[in-house]
Amino acid sequence: MRVAGIANVERRDRGCAGGRARGGASAKGEVGTAKDARRRDAGSTEPSCRRGTGSVATASPATVAGRERGASARRWGAPRAWLLAWLLGACASNQSWRHNAPELPTHAPLVVAPRIERLGPSLLHVRRAGPTTAIGLVLRTGAEIDPPLASFTLELLARGRDRAVEDALGELGGAIEVVWLGDGALLRVEVEASAWREALTIVTAALRSAELTAEDVEALRRERQAALQRRDGDPARRGLHLLQRRLAPRLDALGEARATAGWSIEHVRKAQEQWLRARPALVVVGEVPQAELARAAAGALGEWRGSSAMSAPASELAAARREVLVVPRPGLAQTAIVVGRAIPGDADDLALELASAVVGSALREVLRRDRGDTYSVAVSHAPVRSGGLLAIETQVDAVATGASLRALLSQLKAAQGRFLTGDVLRLLGRAFQVERMLEHQRLEAVVEAVARLHVAGRPDDALAAELRRLGGVRDDDVERALSRWFEPAAMQVVLIGDPEVIRAQVEPLGLGPLKVIDTDL
Amino acid sequence: MLAAVLALLAAPVVTPGQDAHYRLDNGLEVILRHDRRAPLVAVRLRVHAGSVDDPRGRSGLAHVVEHVAHEGSTHVDRNRREGLEYTLSAHANNAETGFYATEYYYTAPAQATEHVLWIEADRLGFVRGQHGAPTLAGVRRIVLNERRQRAEQDPLARLEIQALTALFPAGHPYHGAIIGSADDLAATTIADVDAFLGRHVQPGNATLVLVGDLPAETPAWIERQFGDLPAQPRPPARTVPQVIRTTELRVTAERPVGAAPAVLMAWPSPALDAEGDAAADVLAEALERGGYVRLARAEGPPEAAEFQATQRSLPNQSVFFVRVIGRVGGDPARLVAEVDRVLARVAEGALAEPAVRRARLRLAREHRSALQDLQDRAAVLAAEAAAGKPLGGTQDVAEWTAVTPAEVARFAREVLRPEGRVAVLAEGEA
Structure with a gap:
């Protein structure tokens, strides 16, 4: 009966997550914008030309009807032909106005960012009226944390002994989840608005719970192993994971089956202690009285024994190796291509985001439309202070593996020094401003956005500052990002597909030796 | 200007700023909901035709039609539309085909509302006859890639298609996958596409929903853009036989x-x-x-x-x-x-x-x-x-x-x- 989220639908690809593809569609806008302006003019004049031929309509099926009748009119004689032509012309003119687009707005669209209010050192609030409230408990990760075990432990704590925490939140309409942020983690739940106090108490208490048992560990381990199987069964996800493990291991929250099999309750308790060393922050999004919220948060976090600091992980940027990693999947009709590199934590994220859109658009145009090798191409950047990941993902017809890979790398090369006009960049920036607003419609998305600011150590007004900067992005920033981060020689290539097909097509490209990987790293 | 005034006069009695649910004379159902939390408008055109309406031997046709409709219409070709989307920051758009409906949608800045309505009206009324075999060949190539990626690469997705294929007999509208079989996709012609468009993609078989910070002129724009699309009788619903299994x-x-x-x-x-x-x-x-x-x-x-x-x-x-x-x-x-x-x-x-x-x-x-x-x-x-x-x-x-x-x-x-x-x-x- 659920009407939202229709399952089993076939959806036209928008490209990379978050609609960035479409922002990127503009990449060809460096000619596209001007071209479009010409087309708009042409759109107005084209029908006139057709009318000049004596035909009264502009396109089929009206065109066909018009032309047939026009021919008949010549046989009927001039007066009747004139009358008919006038009538048809009048009808046609009713539609010909459609060639003219409505007038373009003269000003940029309004954009607004969530306003974050800091109610204490560890309490951030965003006001949003509505029937629900979202709560996030944000934890920073330190150097000592092993991401897969740490996320596993958080999931256990979020669930509680024999799912007691999950059940208690379920009574409030909530379903708790763990979101891995690379620089930290987020326990997030959305509940009926009137239940925020109770939910806040339950979530903060869950993290300090000492009640977990070996049975809880075993139950979640089974689920984690099933999740690993689902991930690795999907060629694209398997490839991305391999890239993460090699270049940005702090993004890898799921880990691998062999390590998962070895975790015990003792491992979990130790990981829990590590989490408790740092004082978490609370993010609340909803219509909540602030004085009452501050009191509730103080009650929940006030006696937290941990400090608010945790040793930051060292920034050791992994370099791509001069080899092509191949995960064999004999018989696959498509080869999954994942290409990427590590990105330092101090990179200009916004410029990289815009540059990714430019590259994504170019790749889609070439691989999807021109060559017909793929359905989708996604370019993404996951920032992490100690080293994030830039990844390009696509799945191509197996017989075109080598040619597609060559075209992809060639496009990356072509992106170096690509000239982007101020108008194109302005529109690209606007597209991303609107994208940010779209992303922040949901309460849970706002919680995550604020949590990401917090773990990255960015100021509370960073969301608003981002919007402003997107509106005034500079061409040299984007061009620098293109030349600095999309150099093909610095990219690690991962391929998942039929090994014989891959070998025959990729070895001649001279990208380095092929290294076959079919087990845990 | 005159056309705009006439459209305004012809518009149904809808109070600007008020929520509304009504039909145009040609049968198009319209739903307007005001929500001013952000300066955005969501526009959704639901055509009440999906894969259950695929003719026999043409599985996947509804989905192919969705892709063809993306390639442009009489007055708004694809490049022009994409350029406008970029200019208007209306890049958040997509379409999807289900068993019973195909939906086209935008979420855009409120100031792009009139343009989006112009694009969607042209999509509803002016795609048929607009494309030939080359467009279909390009679409088919993309759809076949989509089919491989979504329905063949991931083994768990394959299980579901196997289940639906086994549960519903050949010829049943739920048999197989919405995206269709490779053989049927190969056999699809542009005449099939145009026939589907002519029968199903028309105002009397569609619902237009707008939610968000709607400009006051929205009802008049809807009337202007959609109001003179010709009325057609709504096609009868396809019979979907009940399946009951008595043995596993x-x-x-x-x-x-x-x-x-x-x-x-x-x-x-x-x-x-x-x-x-x-x-x-x-x-x-x-x-x-x-x-x-x-x-x-x-x-x-x-x-x-x-x-x-x-x-x-x-x-x-x-x-x-x-x-x-x-x-x-x-x-x-x-x-x-x-x-x-x-x-x-x-x-x-x-x-x-x-x-x-x-x-x-x-x-x-x-x-x-x-x-x-x-x-x-x-x-x-x-x-x-x-x-x-x-x-x-x-x-x-x-x-x-x-x-x-x-x-x-x-x-x-x-x-x-x-x-x-x-x-x-x-x-x-x-």
Whole structure:
């Protein structure tokens, strides 16, 4: 009966997550914008030309009807032909106005960012009226944390002994989840608005719970192993994971089956202690009285024994190796291509985001439309202070593996020094401003956005500052990002597909030796 | 200017700034909902034709039509549209094809509303006859790539297609996949596309929903852009025969899904909003959130490592899916036996009130949360209108809230019988 989220639908690809593809569609806008302006003019004049031929309509099926009748009119004689032509012309003119687009707005669209209010050192609030409230408990990760075990432990704590925490939140309409942020983690739940106090108490208490048992560990381990199987069964996800493990291991929250099999309750308790060393922050999004919220948060976090600091992980940027990693999947009709590199934590994220859109658009145009090798191409950047990941993902017809890979790398090369006009960049920036607003419609998305600011150590007004900067992005920033981060020689290539097909097509490209990987790293 | 004034005069009596639900003279259903939390507008055009309307031997045609409609219309070719989307920051757009509907949608800055309406009106009225074989060849290539990526690469997606293929006989509208078979896609012609467009893609067979910070001129713009599209009779709904299984059918998966075994089961289930539909939702939610594992472990460590259930609610007849992934070294037949034991206990009333209550509460809250997103809200409104429900989500929430443990048990007893299903069994990789 659920009407939202229709399952089993076939959806036209928008490209990379978050609609960035479409922002990127503009990449060809460096000619596209001007071209479009010409087309708009042409759109107005084209029908006139057709009318000049004596035909009264502009396109089929009206065109066909018009032309047939026009021919008949010549046989009927001039007066009747004139009358008919006038009538048809009048009808046609009713539609010909459609060639003219409505007038373009003269000003940029309004954009607004969530306003974050800091109610204490560890309490951030965003006001949003509505029937629900979202709560996030944000934890920073330190150097000592092993991401897969740490996320596993958080999931256990979020669930509680024999799912007691999950059940208690379920009574409030909530379903708790763990979101891995690379620089930290987020326990997030959305509940009926009137239940925020109770939910806040339950979530903060869950993290300090000492009640977990070996049975809880075993139950979640089974689920984690099933999740690993689902991930690795999907060629694209398997490839991305391999890239993460090699270049940005702090993004890898799921880990691998062999390590998962070895975790015990003792491992979990130790990981829990590590989490408790740092004082978490609370993010609340909803219509909540602030004085009452501050009191509730103080009650929940006030006696937290941990400090608010945790040793930051060292920034050791992994370099791509001069080899092509191949995960064999004999018989696959498509080869999954994942290409990427590590990105330092101090990179200009916004410029990289815009540059990714430019590259994504170019790749889609070439691989999807021109060559017909793929359905989708996604370019993404996951920032992490100690080293994030830039990844390009696509799945191509197996017989075109080598040619597609060559075209992809060639496009990356072509992106170096690509000239982007101020108008194109302005529109690209606007597209991303609107994208940010779209992303922040949901309460849970706002919680995550604020949590990401917090773990990255960015100021509370960073969301608003981002919007402003997107509106005034500079061409040299984007061009620098293109030349600095999309150099093909610095990219690690991962391929998942039929090994014989891959070998025959990729070895001649001279990208380095092929290294076959079919087990845990 | 004159045209705009005439359009305004001809517009239905809709008070600017007020919510509205009405029809244009040509039959187009319009729903307007004002929501000024952000300067955005969601526009959703739902055409009431989907894969159930694919002619015999042309599976996937509705989806192909969706792609062709993306390639441009008489007055707005693809490049022009994409350039405008870029200029207007209206880049958040997409389309999707389901069993019963195809939907085209934008979420854009409020100031782009008139342009989006212009684009969608042209898509509704002026795609037919606009494209030839070269366009279709390009679309076919993209769709075949999409089919490989979505339906063939991921072995779990394959299980579902196998289940629907086995559960519904050849020729049944639910047989196979919405995206169609490779053979049928290869056989599709531009004449098929135009015939589908002519029959189904027209104002009397569509609903237009706008939600957000709607400009005051919105009703007049709708009248101007859509009002003179010719009226056509709504095509009769395709007959979707009821399928009832009396013996279980077990099918071997085409290939393993990984090291551990997996099973996908599918039952024909009560139609959207029919008696039992809400109970099916509540049961799926309760089993997923701990209900299954608690019942399964009563007889020892569970075979299933992961359990998922969902009621895919559809008009005429729905499908209830259960998917379980086992442990490495496990046996898919033992997974089936465990699911049967658990469902038998549910049928006896073992899922008690607290588990059912939590499921009800979560479903209602999730529904409220979904309405925060303008486009999701538009999707809900369009689906409600299609189902003939009151708009706003109250009926769904009321029906979930009324579900009792006894109704959940009855659903399990009457619908989720072993003999009523198809099960696709995947062995673990050796």
